[in-house]
Amino acid sequence: MCMASLTLTNVKKVYDNQVTAVHDFNLEIADKEFIVLVGPSGCGKSTTLRMIAGLEDISSGELKIGDRVVNNVEPKDRDIAMVFQSYALYPHMTVYENMAFALKLRKVPKEEIDRRVKEAAEILDITQYLQRKPKALSGGQRQRVAIGRAIVREPQVFLMDEPLSNLDAKLRNQMRAEIIKLRQRIDTTFIYVTHDQTEAMTLGDRIVIMKDGYIQQVGTPQEVFDHPINTFVAGFIGTPQMNFFNAKLEKSGDTYHAICGGASIQLPQQVQEKLKANGAVSQDIVLGIRPEHIVFVSDDQKANTLTGTVDVSEMMGSEIYIHVEGNMGGANTSNIVMRVPTSDLPTEFHGGVPHGTKLRFEFPGHLVHLFDSETERNLI
Numbered sequence: 001m002c003m004a005s006l007t008l009t010n011v012k013k014v015y016d017n018q019v020t021a022v023h024d025f026n027l028e029i030a031d032k033e034f035i036v037l038v039g040p041s042g043c044g045k046s047t048t049l050r051m052i053a054g055l056e057d058i059s060s061g062e063l064k065i066g067d068r069v070v071n072n073v074e075p076k077d078r079d080i081a082m083v084f085q086s087y088a089l090y091p092h093m094t095v096y097e098n099m100a101f102a103l104k105l106r107k108v109p110k111e112e113i114d115r116r117v118k119e120a121a122e123i124l125d126i127t128q129y130l131q132r133k134p135k136a137l138s139g140g141q142r143q144r145v146a147i148g149r150a151i152v153r154e155p156q157v158f159l160m161d162e163p164l165s166n167l168d169a170k171l172r173n174q175m176r177a178e179i180i181k182l183r184q185r186i187d188t189t190f191i192y193v194t195h196d197q198t199e200a201m202t203l204g205d206r207i208v209i210m211k212d213g214y215i216q217q218v219g220t221p222q223e224v225f226d227h228p229i230n231t232f233v234a235g236f237i238g239t240p241q242m243n244f245f246n247a248k249l250e251k252s253g254d255t256y257h258a259i260c261g262g263a264s265i266q267l268p269q270q271v272q273e274k275l276k277a278n279g280a281v282s283q284d285i286v287l288g289i290r291p292e293h294i295v296f297v298s299d300d301q302k303a304n305t306l307t308g309t310v311d312v313s314e315m316m317g318s319e320i321y322i323h324v325e326g327n328m329g330g331a332n333t334s335n336i337v338m339r340v341p342t343s344d345l346p347t348e349f350h351g352g353v354p355h356g357t358k359l360r361f362e363f364p365g366h367l368v369h370l371f372d373s374e375t376e377r378n379l380i
């Protein structure tokens with residue numbers, strides 16, 4: 001029994017034009033794990049995937065599948081199937097023939113092909129389209145066929161490069177749920193590329209966040225959300241994006257405070273201990289807080305709160321995104337985004353909070369993120 005774990009060690013890709021698309025990529029992927037590579041356009045996601053598939057040479061470093069080094073193994077001998085963004089179906093073949101094609105080439109017996117195609121069609125709910133040509137299918141149905149074509153090969157490793165990005169938002173959400181189901185039904189290692197952080201968060205056992213050819217952070221969705229390693233990851237994961245402010249970390253005696261917009265924010269014991277262990281000193285920081293973590297304060301007299309004026313609000317249905325011009329101390333104003341469950345607001349605000357509304361709020365100490373203002377790395 002082959003184990004489809006993968007190990008990438010110091011993997012690097014330099015293209016012929018001297019562009020280094022991937023620097024020193026190190027990752028161990030467990031058998032049957034669902035890994036998502038995510039990051040902005042050009043960060044090296046597809047290049048990494050194509051090296052795993054064998055469609056691009058590895059410039060240096062080592063790729064293992066199970067215990068076998070496969071740097072020089074032909075793509076067809078890697079026991080990998082890849083689904084691309086463009087489905088690339090054969091237009092003159094029926095859905096059945098499209099799905100059977102790769103197996104025919106491999107001289108798989110007819111009955112076996114039939115069994116696999118019908119089983120895959122069942123999983124993907126496309127049985128009723130098996131005799132149609134691709135042009136008589138919707139985008140979502142075509143994408144299912146493309147996935148079906150990969151499933152029938154029963155690969156050890158399933159690679160997907162932005163398979164949903166050609167679909168409209170509604171279909172994409174639907175197909176995302178389908179991929180979760182698919183994953184439950186076929187026991188394979190998945191490596192999935194996307195630039196959509198929602199897809200990454202909902203699909204991945206672990207997420208690999210990349211930027212400029214470098215891995216920034218690897219972790220479970222919860223880990224990267226709760227403990228982003230730097231401001232890039234913090235801003236990339238979560239919608240709307242985390243708010244960032246120039247602030248100060250102040251150490252007085254043995255106690256640390258964050259000073260942001262004139263408010264002194266008490267930091268919890270755990271954070272105090274970590275700062276102390278890391279030898280943190282009074283310094284400039286970037287303070288981050290997610291839009292859903294800002295808390296409204298009704299008591300006008302409460303100390304260490306901040307105030308602001310509503311600019312616009314976006315009614316999203318069950319939630320409202322409120323854009324606030326905040327008075328962040330002195331002459332500094334700052335655009336702050338807050339995300340509030342509609343049901344938490346008085347009924348008169350359910351259609352949106354009017355421009356000019358005054359708000360008082362605070363940043364709870366256990367929910368703020370503290371980053372070094374120079375290195376942009378998390379201080380905790």
Ligand SMILES: Nc1ncnc2c1ncn2[C@@H]1O[C@H](COP(=O)(O)OP(=O)(O)OP(=O)(O)O)[C@@H](O)[C@H]1O
Nearest residue numbers: 015017019021040041042043044045046047048195
């Ligand atoms: N064949 C190639 N020759 C030269 N440079 C390339 C080639 N393919 C990609 N690159 C460059 O390598 C870098 C990484 O590209 P890659 O396609 O891996 O990015 P990506 O993360 O998949 O981006 P996207 O989200 O836009 O698909 C980019 O700077 C790109 O211009």
Ligand SMILES: [Mg+2]
Nearest residue numbers: 045046047161
């Ligand atoms: Mg790409």
